[in-house]
Amino acid sequence: DAGITQSPRHKVTETGTPVTLRCHQTENHRYMYWYRQDPGHGLRLIHYSYGVKDTDKGEVSDGYSVSRSKTEDFLLTLESATSSQTSVYFCAISEGLAPSGELFFGEGSRLTVL
Amino acid sequence: SQQGEEDPQALSIQEGENATMNCSYKTSINNLQWYRQNSGRGLVHLILIRSNEREKHSGRLRVTLDTSKKSSSLLITASRAADTASYFCATDLVSGGYNKLIFGAGTRLAVHP
Secondary structure (H helix, E strand, O other): OOOOOEEOEEEEEOOOOEEEEEEEEOOOOOOOEEEEEOOOEEEEEEEEEEEEEEEOOOOOOEEEEEEEEOOOEEEEEEOOOOOHHHHEEEEEEOOOHHHHOOOOEOOEEEEEEE | OOOOEEEEEEEEEEOOOOEEEEEEOOOOOOOEEEEEEEEOOOOOEEEEEOOOEEEEEOOOOEEEOOOOEEEEEEOOOOOHHHHOOEEEEEEEEEEEEEEEEOOOEEEEEEEEE
16 A cells, blocks of 8 residues: 555534645655545546646635645645535645656545534 | 537446446547546546557456447446546547547446445
8 A cells, every 4th residue: 555644534614614634655756636526526636746846736625724744744734624625635645746657645635524 | 519428427337346437428439438536636638549459458447449330339348336436538539730638427336335
């Protein structure tokens, strides 16, 4: 298994509170991604990173911010959580940019916003 | 709307039977990937097929790609209960200068002993 750890794995929070999800990798891969998975939507890309301090938006980035201060860590922050952000969040990594090769996924972080 | 869409949404078969899942997409691609997701787990990469390839095999998996029909199929032969999972196709899509990987909504496969 690829060395990807997501934390926390489960979190329940209230609307309006900030939430940070962490993704840690031990593979030294350049590219890191945050996806959310919702029933009927498959996985949708939130943000991705192509290097330390280099990040860009995905298709559903509103309400989310990311940071990558070290190769191994990619943080996803919900500044003010809303119920529509209740979802399962997956971190993924790849050696090359995603469409050219395979992604390795973490086990997911289930977030419930009440 | 999604770049890739799987069909059927759900499939239920007996052990030993073959399972076929289809993926259709809308725009030209460079490659197409298939992933498996066991319940409550992350996705696991199965196979990547490039646009200039028509068929690819990996163990009991056979993937075909028909670029003229913009479709791909994943065949699992001699299925086992352990194959019970959701299967997703993912295609690349150039949008906003970034070549993105877009996932479909998946096919839920149930293999009964």
